[in-house]
Amino acid sequence: MFFDNIVAASADPILGLTEEFKNDTRADKINLGVGIYKTNEGVTPILKCVKQAEKIIFDTETTKSYLPIVGSPEYGRLVRELVLGKDSEIIVADRARSVQAPGGTGALRIGADFLVQQNVTKKVWISDPTWANHFQVFGKAGLETAKYKYYNPETHGLDFEGMKASLKQAKAGDAVVLHACCHNPTGIDPTAAQWEELAKLFAELKLIPFFDFAYQGFGNGIEEDAFGVRTFLKYNSEVLIANSFSKNFGLYNERIGALTIVSADKETADRVFSQMKIAVRANFSNPPAHGAAIVTTVLSNPELRALWVEEVKEMRDRIKEMRELFVKKLSALGVKNDFSFINEQYGMFSFSGLSKEQVARLKEEFGIYIVGSGRISVAGITTANIDALCAAIAKVL
């Protein structure tokens, strides 16, 4: 038969875990695998600003006709302002173009397709470790993938010297994926001085920066988290940015993100844009409308925007609180390891340093699901599950 040679794929290391979790019949099971925000009550809420925007959309929407290939132009403009900065000289010079994409993953894939199909590059460098899907997204698009050093397990910090040394092995014209903030899975971001140094290094080595910007607002703040991207733009005239509203708008299942490409001048940006359109058309023709309509309504309405900023802060603060409580509780249990480094990490995740065996024991013996790399979704910790979590970790250490 035609499909006889199909080999069964292994389950996705993140989303496969959620499937396993759903099938677990233990009542006290805890899912800290996938990066989904939960309130202290353990629910993934629809943000208030989103609910209000949806009411407005429901009342004012007049058609379900297709969007343009690149999506809503108004949405694209608001994305560029959010990512590049409202007063960015790039916007003034009209050097950036955005296409609406189904989530950050869709945006990454459109960018990867663009790079491959336009022969911009053949190779992409990805941090070690990284989000489990990066190698697949770029590899399936046809790019050769390589790893650059990022994490030092001894210091639980950034291996900045190792990172620079790896990047120096790249050839001019290679692309490099950077996590704009809240590095997934480590939660470790470069400092302001390190961003500056990296930005200059990329320009000197002629590397193509490709930012994955999935957590804007979960680090230090919405504007603050754009520091890395904006610093790079001071020294590098061509940059790709894939951003997502899954996390900061809680719009996970609406699949809403965007790919923004900054070019050296307006004329180049127009040519690049025409090819971005081809990449979209060949993949999914044109994007779904609802997620972009929500984001557009919120960002263009001063009251809803202010509410959104507040709600993002609430999520950021709760995660930080859980981080601190987690470290405190582990220490109170007398565990020998020092987990204080977790307080230095940003975003939804804590790279705990737990081994594969310890992760497996947490699942088998305690029904606690975390990613095999030892990544814990702190965004899923609550005051109701933290004691059980810490007690289980203390047992497997």
Ligand code: LMR
């Ligand atoms: C994660 O890293 O958990 C999220 O980005 C969800 C996903 O798609 O993997």
